[in-house]
Amino acid sequence: MPKITQSFFARPTLIVAKLLIGKELVCNNKSVIITETEAYVGEGDPACHAAKGRTKRNDVMFGEAGLVYVYLIYGMYYCLNIVTEEGGYPAAVLIRGGVDLGNISQKLDGPGKLCRYLNIDKNYNYLDCTSSPELFFNDSNYKLPVNQTPRIGISQGLDKLWRYVVPKEALSEIAILGNKKYV
DNA sequence: ACCCCGATCGTA
């Protein structure tokens, strides 16, 4: 299963967000099939952390595609993002959910839960997921159905359908290993 | 120095 390279992330954020669904995220000796993502796109996106320009926190979003952006939310949870598009353009995909095929009982339906499960914290900020052995993506061949909805937990930019999520019905079927329907 | 609030989650 080939590792996803930089050119995958150096594309329009909506494309990357959608294509990451069904890909495998590997970190800390665990792997997860991604089932939910969101796109945050540039200074013109009011929900994007870079909406008000460059700051210490969002600095990494202005970096090269493939960099990891981790931030602390509500004082207790971390959220994992991958920087997209060309260097200098602040955009990223938030990884919001997944399933561990080797540990189906886990409910990784939320960015905070996902990071907690994979032990991802602020130390991963600025890591390059296209060259790091610590955190990377594999180009798995799962063909999962994807719905588009408004993004969760924001108060602006709700007009955009920039959340990509595998519907619940399909999610329960993924649990059945060897389900050819999605491979 | 102070104040506000958030790309969340678990419990009630």
Next chain:
DNA sequence: ACGATCGGGGTT
């Protein structure tokens, strides 16, 4: 419906 918990960013 609400509280936990804290760092970033804007304001005084």
